[in-house]
Amino acid sequence: MANTIPRHRELFIRTGLVCFGLAAGVVLVEGFLRAREALTNTSSANETVERATLRLHIASDDPVLKYELRPGAAVERDGTIYRVNAQGFRANHDVQLEKRGKRRILLLGDSVAFGLGVDYEDTFGQLIERQLTANGMPTEVLNLSVLGYKTSQEVRMLERRGWQLNPDAVILAFCLNDFDDFSGELPLFDPSGRLPRGGYQRLPPRRLGSIELPEPMPLLDRSLLFRKLSGRLRVDYYRWIGTDRALRKEVAEAISRLGKLLSEHGIPGLVAIFPLLHQLDDYQYQDIHQFIASEALAAGLSVADLTAAFRSERTEVLRVRPGDVLHLSKVGHAITARALIRCTADAGLRCPQT
Numbered sequence: 001m002a003n004t005i006p007r008h009r010e011l012f013i014r015t016g017l018v019c020f021g022l023a024a025g026v027v028l029v030e031g032f033l034r035a036r037e038a039l040t041n042t043s044s045a046n047e048t049v050e051r052a053t054l055r056l057h058i059a060s061d062d063p064v065l066k067y068e069l070r071p072g073a074a075v076e077r078d079g080t081i082y083r084v085n086a087q088g089f090r091a092n093h094d095v096q097l098e099k100r101g102k103r104r105i106l107l108l109g110d111s112v113a114f115g116l117g118v119d120y121e122d123t124f125g126q127l128i129e130r131q132l133t134a135n136g137m138p139t140e141v142l143n144l145s146v147l148g149y150k151t152s153q154e155v156r157m158l159e160r161r162g163w164q165l166n167p168d169a170v171i172l173a174f175c176l177n178d179f180d181d182f183s184g185e186l187p188l189f190d191p192s193g194r195l196p197r198g199g200y201q202r203l204p205p206r207r208l209g210s211i212e213l214p215e216p217m218p219l220l221d222r223s224l225l226f227r228k229l230s231g232r233l234r235v236d237y238y239r240w241i242g243t244d245r246a247l248r249k250e251v252a253e254a255i256s257r258l259g260k261l262l263s264e265h266g267i268p269g270l271v272a273i274f275p276l277l278h279q280l281d282d283y284q285y286q287d288i289h290q291f292i293a294s295e296a297l298a299a300g301l302s303v304a305d306l307t308a309a310f311r312s313e314r315t316e317v318l319r320v321r322p323g324d325v326l327h328l329s330k331v332g333h334a335i336t337a338r339a340l341i342r343c344t345a346d347a348g349l350r351c352p353q354t
Helices: 006-037 045-057 126-134 151-165 223-232 237-242 247-265 286-298 328-344
Strands: 055-059 067-069 073-076 080-083 103-108 140-143 169-175 269-274 300-306
Touching: 045 073, 103 126, 103 151, 126 140, 126 328, 140 286, 151 169, 151 237, 151 247, 169 247, 169 328, 237 247, 237 286, 247 286, 269 286, 269 328, 286 300, 300 328
Parallel strands: 103 140, 103 169, 169 269, 269 300
Antiparallel strands: 055 067, 073 080
16 A cells, blocks of 8 residues: 555645745845845945035035035036036036126026036026027026925025025926935935935835835845835835925925015016926826915916926936936926026016916
């Protein structure tokens, strides 16, 4: 009579083999991910960017600003040279306080308006300046934008540096990351920002259905495989910050303050709203744009939403680099300039209705 394995033992063995196979598979995948990470280690590139960042910025004595551009700096980062003038903003030359018959527009913003990855002459501020001047309206556009700033910092920059430049108009460039500190620079100058060095944004929560997973999960998060899989559970970062009540309140207060400051100085203001460079034909964030537009109009500011203008071109062409949904290429800056030229040609920054 042939030996037979009791059914319960056979089931136990099969279950054990399946578990062993799964565990071995997980170990193999984890090993593969770690090997690939080692081969594509970007620590050297990150250190290069960090050194460039430190040369481009200085710590600020203003608790709101936290850091500013370093006057006189000339730094190459990712193939682009950034020059900071003696007044502490991006320009290839120093600016005389006297306007000498030129209309002067101040541009407030973050890395998008700053022109990350784009030569100074190709940024939309400079394109507007040249076009208005060529049209018989001598104009200077002074770019006070700083990488990583949010709206409250941008308004503070106007208070801190802007008035001494005697502006005739102010443009605030609003991007959907401006609800939050979104910066690789911030951790270098403000560790309390709780961003990892080299990190560009806070991580949104991981949710499984209606359950929000704890953050962090020290043991599980050591696994690259777990981090990659659980990363799919993270909510949309831009919707997360763009609908957060506290962050909305902070942005609304900053826009309101900008409106009051400009009104007190008798200066017109414009809020240019930049969309994420992603699925523009089926754009998912228009409600957030509408919130910003309503706050700007309530503050007495003009509004230009650039979403429609950007639909004229493929998103891949608009992006300064693949996968970057924020920063504009030369083409994106040129489209921005064409869209805003009609607004900036008006002394009150009033945009014509389309």
